Amino acid sequence: MRTFGWSELWFIVEAAKWTVALSLMAFIGGAIVGLLVALARTSNHRLASGIAAVFTQIFQGTPLLLQLFLVFFGAPILGFDLNPWVAAAVALMLNSGAFLGEIWRGCIQAVPRGQWEAADALNLNYYWRMRSVVLPQAFKISVAPTVGYLVQIVKGTSLAAIIGFTEVTRAGQIINNATFQPLIVFGAVGAIYFILCWPLSLWATRLERQQALGAAR
Numbered sequence: 001m002r003t004f005g006w007s008e009l010w011f012i013v014e015a016a017k018w019t020v021a022l023s024l025m026a027f028i029g030g031a032i033v034g035l036l037v038a039l040a041r042t043s044n045h046r047l048a049s050g051i052a053a054v055f056t057q058i059f060q061g062t063p064l065l066l067q068l069f070l071v072f073f074g075a076p077i078l079g080f081d082l083n084p085w086v087a088a089a090v091a092l093m094l095n096s097g098a099f100l101g102e103i104w105r106g107c108i109q110a111v112p113r114g115q116w117e118a119a120d121a122l123n124l125n126y127y128w129r130m131r132s133v134v135l136p137q138a139f140k141i142s143v144a145p146t147v148g149y150l151v152q153i154v155k156g157t158s159l160a161a162i163i164g165f166t167e168v169t170r171a172g173q174i175i176n177n178a179t180f181q182p183l184i185v186f187g188a189v190g191a192i193y194f195i196l197c198w199p200l201s202l203w204a205t206r207l208e209r210q211q212a213l214g215a216a217r
Contacts, residue, residue: 004179009188015171016192022085022157022167026092027150033097038104039130052101059098065159067091072163088160096153103149107142108134144207151197151204158193168192 002008040052059067071094072087082090111134119129161170172189176182 001180002178004175004181004184008175008179008185012168012171012175012185012188012192015166015168016196018165019154019157019167019192019196022088022092022160022165023150023154025089026096026153026157029089029093030096030100030153033093034100034104037097037101038108041101041105042108043126056098056102059095060102064091064095064156065162067095068159068163084160084163084165087163088157088165092153092156092160095156096149099149099152100146103145104138104142107138107145110141111137141211144204144211147200147207148204151200154196154200155193 037052037056040048041056043049068088068091071091072082072084075082075087115133115137116129119133124132157167158169160167161173164170166174168189172185176185179185
């Protein structure tokens, strides 16, 4: 058994780069999925809207840990051999896509109906109505809640440790197994998550205040 020291702390700190990388992968992939879900949910196409609603209910209604297990252990049954990195990224992308889709659906529907009616009066088709009128306004509304949800993505990456992906939490488990000093080890792990998430929380709060002030004017 060895004592927790600088080398052990640095091992955990270095693992933070994989937490950040996985968070970015989940956010970028989830943003693509979420945009498709939001557009489908707000469209007049009943089949697309129904499929998007079912997708959202499944991924919002089941634990992220279960989704990680299904992707990691279920993919080989379907003939796909996924390593922990890819499995974690796919599961987090789908989970983030469901939540971001609902956030953005609400933002799209928050655009005043007069804007939709004005686009219809200009005889704009669905593509140009969304691109030129609705989405630019919905984007301004969505920035604050999207940044706020990014905090949840960062914290959600900790569950990837259960399938063997070495991010901050998994690095902490490895060091704890060698030092048997859980209070110090997981205190350091918690501090790293706080350092990653706190600036995002402050940014989201600031954006919400700016948005509220802009709406009050």
